[in-house]
Amino acid sequence: MQLPGSKSLVSDLPEFAADILARLRARSPRVHCITNAVAQNFTANALLAVGAVPSMTVAPDEIAEFVARADALLVNLGTLDRERREAAEVAIEEATDERRPWVLDPVFVDRSQQRTAFAKALVGKKPWAVRLNGAEFSALADTAPMDDALRRYALHQLGVLALTGATDVVTDGSRIVKIKNGDPLMSRVTAMGCAGAAVLAACLAVEGDAWVATAAGLLLFAVAGECAAQRARGPGSLAVEILDALHGLDREILRTRARVD
């Protein structure tokens, strides 16, 4: 039997990702997204492109019903108004009660102290996965985003940590994988990270191993971004092409393109 985090598990990631993609298309899980106003449309379209179904209301008095029947929940802090704050708390309670997987995306947590405090409180509610970049990790964990710190944070918080950047790193404390796909032009399009986090929430809905689901979600998105960048002439066409690429992804593309270790 392979140990978790063993070489073969990492090298099998493209196959796992292809399996998960097939399940997304077969089951069409619904992902409820509390996400920022800038990202809502692109996030909904990314979910649809990968085979999932989005719902996006942030009204606190109807969100519990939406979350109760959803297959996963995404909480993104990008534009953190009062209504979204209130909705997030109701939604997370509902997801916890119903044992639905949920993902925290603490966007810009490094930009405001109030946001840092709110994000730390949400981490305390045990998200299945947290997606953030290096600066956001530093603000949340009060330490630099080195591999050991990531592992310790994931272990301590009992969830999966997904650090995105030129290389993505996904760890649950014991297992760790680095994903080298993607393209620098992706950073010139807004809401790319937000949409990627929604895709990984969809993967959590159809795969019980949260580390595999998270890594697969980031791999699907990064490979699609790389395919898209080859066709794009700039950031405008990249945003269009990545939706087409997510829709057109298949096992062969994942096998050929994936660069993980």
Next chain:
Amino acid sequence: MQLPGSKSLVSDLPEFAADILARLRARSPRVHCITNAVAQNFTANALLAVGAVPSMTVAPDEIAEFVARADALLVNLGTLDRERREAAEVAIEEATDERRPWVLDPVFVDRSQQRTAFAKALVGKKPWAVRLNGAEFSALADTAPMDDALRRYALHQLGVLALTGATDVVTDGSRIVKIKNGDPLMSRVTAMGCAGAAVLAACLAVEGDAWVATAAGLLLFAVAGECAAQRARGPGSLAVEILDALHGLDREILRTRARVD
């Protein structure tokens, strides 16, 4: 004289739609949209592409002034926060006072009981047209979306019912038309139905027969979607192509493409 709903009226629909399109471009009616956050940008662009002018504020204390000078109103329940609920009531009262056509799009009315109750109350205010899918119809009318049930519901509510899906059905109780245009890929792009409902609201602004206006609006959108799907490589490019196709629609395309009966 032809009876309403007679064969010739249905077969003339492509010509009526072309006439209405010409009026949209000549008169540029303004459509005020209370619509969900996911759909706002795409809806505004769909209206502009077809020749109309969007306005989109949902602030309750200025919406009456916006609606009073608009040519039609769309009320979409997609992300139903407190402000939008309050705005909808003010806007519908203003539209009714000013005898402006208004359209109800009860998105996701099947997902939350509170939403069902709110939507039923709005139907009681007599929208000129209601657009929904089969699941939404069932939640609103407490019956399956069969032709007879649609006719009865339209008659009872004294408005036009537009059921969208693989085939769109438009009835005012006596007349009924089925529109078979469109493409399955359209269901993989968010806000398509929302934008289609805005286009039919624009048609109501320039055509006094609400059944003809509603059917023409859905036909314009479905034919544009079909043209777009032929050029698109996936859902990302479909969203772009449909705006180009709406802008490029003409009588010849409508005559050649329309599949109605």
Next chain:
Amino acid sequence: MQLPGSKSLVSDLPEFAADILARLRARSPRVHCITNAVAQNFTANALLAVGAVPSMTVAPDEIAEFVARADALLVNLGTLDRERREAAEVAIEEATDERRPWVLDPVFVDRSQQRTAFAKALVGKKPWAVRLNGAEFSALADTAPMDDALRRYALHQLGVLALTGATDVVTDGSRIVKIKNGDPLMSRVTAMGCAGAAVLAACLAVEGDAWVATAAGLLLFAVAGECAAQRARGPGSLAVEILDALHGLDREILRTRARVD
């Protein structure tokens, strides 16, 4: 020494714009945008395409922190809900305290009296630049948008006035320039003016002469729009192409394309 507004300053505008573009790409200024829900995504993408970094929260209780560390502020009145109104006041106070450049875009100020009053109050807080169209200028200044009225208004308000339309006019009261780039199809895409105002706010972050920065910002956007229109097949592809064109702009394109006098 050249007088301000002299012929050579106007004819040098393409070179100044290219210098400013180089600074945007080198320094990546952050522009905080309080903008309408329809424009948020496209505005963020326009800023990224030109080399700047957007932040978009409108939550009143965290906006001061966001603005304090931003390099410029945009206040757009497009969807003027209570939260945005409150956020605008806090943000402008912070920008004024920190001497950050800020731009007012009084969208649809001609459509509601409450909006006119609010916009006039904000003009009293001395924005570095105001961008508007002819109808909006008339509502705000109670006079028609003739060159002399524009000059007087700019002088009286001690800022730069940017009137956009088929020809853009930028004046600080003494200097005046007319920019004839752009394409009529741009008016068939929502949020074009909003995104253009965000780009000029970015220019104010890297250029101390507000009149030069404003004129350069509008020139960059109009030239990109013109390049985009040559490739676009309609308004959908225009929105995509303009982001690609902003990203691909260079000194040579600006020199060749600019039509200013």
